[in-house]
Amino acid sequence: MERNRHARAQGLRPGGMRQADRRNRKTFDRSSAGTGYREQPVFLADLVRRDNLFIEPAGKDHLNDLLYRAIDAVCPLKGNHRRDLPDNIVALSRMLTVNRAELQRPYWVSAPLTSAYVHYFLPWNIFRLTRLFSGLKLPAPPAEGEYFMLDLGSGPLTLPLALWLASPEWRARRLTLMAVDCAGHPLHIGKTLLDTMARMEGYEPWKVHLVQAPLTQGLRRAGALAQKGLSPWLVSAANVLNELPPARRRHGDEEDGAAGERSRHEEVLKGVTALLRKGQPGARALFVEPGTRLGGLTLMYLRALACETKLSVYGPCPHEGLCPLYRDEYGDDCNQDEYGSEYGEDEADALLDSLEELDETAEVSGAVAAVRQGRVSRLAGRSWCHATFGSEGVSRRLADLSARTGFAKESLSLSWLLLGAHSGDQPAQGTCTGTNLQEEEHAQNAQDAAREGMELLRLRLISQPFRVPGSRGLCRYACSSHGLILLDNAADLANGALLTLRLEKDALARARVDERSGALCLSLRRAGEQGHAGAGRGRRPRTEAGSDALPDRYGTARQGRQGRQDRRPGRRPDSNTRREAGRPAGRGQTPGPGAGRKADRAR
Numbered sequence: 001m002e003r004n005r006h007a008r009a010q011g012l013r014p015g016g017m018r019q020a021d022r023r024n025r026k027t028f029d030r031s032s033a034g035t036g037y038r039e040q041p042v043f044l045a046d047l048v049r050r051d052n053l054f055i056e057p058a059g060k061d062h063l064n065d066l067l068y069r070a071i072d073a074v075c076p077l078k079g080n081h082r083r084d085l086p087d088n089i090v091a092l093s094r095m096l097t098v099n100r101a102e103l104q105r106p107y108w109v110s111a112p113l114t115s116a117y118v119h120y121f122l123p124w125n126i127f128r129l130t131r132l133f134s135g136l137k138l139p140a141p142p143a144e145g146e147y148f149m150l151d152l153g154s155g156p157l158t159l160p161l162a163l164w165l166a167s168p169e170w171r172a173r174r175l176t177l178m179a180v181d182c183a184g185h186p187l188h189i190g191k192t193l194l195d196t197m198a199r200m201e202g203y204e205p206w207k208v209h210l211v212q213a214p215l216t217q218g219l220r221r222a223g224a225l226a227q228k229g230l231s232p233w234l235v236s237a238a239n240v241l242n243e244l245p246p247a248r249r250r251h252g253d254e255e256d257g258a259a260g261e262r263s264r265h266e267e268v269l270k271g272v273t274a275l276l277r278k279g280q281p282g283a284r285a286l287f288v289e290p291g292t293r294l295g296g297l298t299l300m301y302l303r304a305l306a307c308e309t310k311l312s313v314y315g316p317c318p319h320e321g322l323c324p325l326y327r328d329e330y331g332d333d334c335n336q337d338e339y340g341s342e343y344g345e346d347e348a349d350a351l352l353d354s355l356e357e358l359d360e361t362a363e364v365s366g367a368v369a370a371v372r373q374g375r376v377s378r379l380a381g382r383s384w385c386h387a388t389f390g391s392e393g394v395s396r397r398l399a400d401l402s403a404r405t406g407f408a409k410e411s412l413s414l415s416w417l418l419l420g421a422h423s424g425d426q427p428a429q430g431t432c433t434g435t436n437l438q439e440e441e442h443a444q445n446a447q448d449a450a451r452e453g454m455e456l457l458r459l460r461l462i463s464q465p466f467r468v469p470g471s472r473g474l475c476r477y478a479c480s481s482h483g484l485i486l487l488d489n490a491a492d493l494a495n496g497a498l499l500t501l502r503l504e505k506d507a508l509a510r511a512r513v514d515e516r517s518g519a520l521c522l523s524l525r526r527a528g529e530q531g532h533a534g535a536g537r538g539r540r541p542r543t544e545a546g547s548d549a550l551p552d553r554y555g556t557a558r559q560g561r562q563g564r565q566d567r568r569p570g571r572r573p574d575s576n577t578r579r580e581a582g583r584p585a586g587r588g589q590t591p592g593p594g595a596g597r598k599a600d601r602a603r
Contacts, residue, residue, distance in 0.1 A: 044525040045501040053498070071122075074193050081112055124394075125238075136315070146230045148175065148177070148230045152237040153243075195208075241268070287302060290414060291387070311420065313418075325381075455506075
């Protein structure tokens, strides 16, 4: 009796399934066009191309050594600072995370904390970004002409330093860098580091303009630079959008901090859009945030704004349609216009009303849970887009220092967004770089597939591998133009990778819909396989005692016999159960894309 009362208080039936989940299941039955969930097949797909996102840069050992030689030359550690460095790192970490609201003055005014940042946090942030740049392969500006790069919230020029290290073709370009930050001291440290590395390697340093000002003022200064004949090539902002202060309220405005933050983001995007439209077709804007919920949701919101402003989305999304994970938590429905174009206004209104009726607890109300051909991603608003990767390849010096502070890292995470201005001769979207060579190859492969009654599908892996009852291997979530995909046999693929699959034409229109997430189910073909992977889910395979357990649907490594409440879909694990990286938990710690090891939020 006590257990049943507790279950009802949590919105559960005594059997363990949430009432909201039972109501929401109607959505999936309705989307199956009269066929039962278990009767739909899982189609097999062939992997045509794989582009990993996080790649070790060529000559990483030399680059690690180069960075630390420059750091030691610019910010040498004195005796006391060297001895106390681990303690200062711990103190600064607490200031930047747990006690961030208590910061009364910039930590750059403290020499011990500055040393802690430059010798620890800066190398880790550069390590993250060099991995990203090695995978993105952003095209360098043309050798002819005058181009500039604008880095917003630059700090000690973290992102430009990482770009210079990871992209050899950028080093010799005649590039003007405008670095903007409210604090002047880190800007000067970063400029000296960049000049020092360039001279150590025999390159002419970039021309650097330091602007100590807010972001919006920096955007205006960059606009003036464009009017002088320099063409914008890259606008970047790393780990700054989630820290923007709310816009000042004018007399008569309602007090709403969230709306103020949104207006700041809109203001920044407006300035970035104006710069991109003044640049060449290859001009890009890159935003990077921590892989936390706040960082991921910030960039998902910025993506929705970018689509409204008619900017092209080049990554991480392989499409420019609705984001299957995004729901505007501020109350506005940025995707509602898309329903009108797909269903017609009357149908769209009816669909939105039906979604709200299905879930009185507002888990999918607001209807920004992504609708794809009548299917709802139930992860929308409960998860966020980010990617994780291992710390292999980090310098021994940084790894040892991390171990001494107790901050040893096995994995890292980040969220990113790459945008460009619309142009009539631009290649297809969602290609990361959008290079003509890559697009020509994709177009040829698509033509070859069409002649054989097949089609190509691009998708981005957005979760760690996990087990699904009845699956043939480990699964991952992926983002596609058809919404969320549940991809089976994906254990050997890297998180964040961009895949091109070859599958039967119109297979996704007939594919099984995953009951828990609303994702369409596909499976990678094994050698010699024909047909599809089966028509229904089996029971969860039992694991022999003592064998290795893998993360299951609920994100825990479970063994042996399961309790009935644990086998039912929609049941949350106990709060004290350890959750594996990248797998489902309760609201706010959600499946694959949104749950990972705790990210280092320090910038």
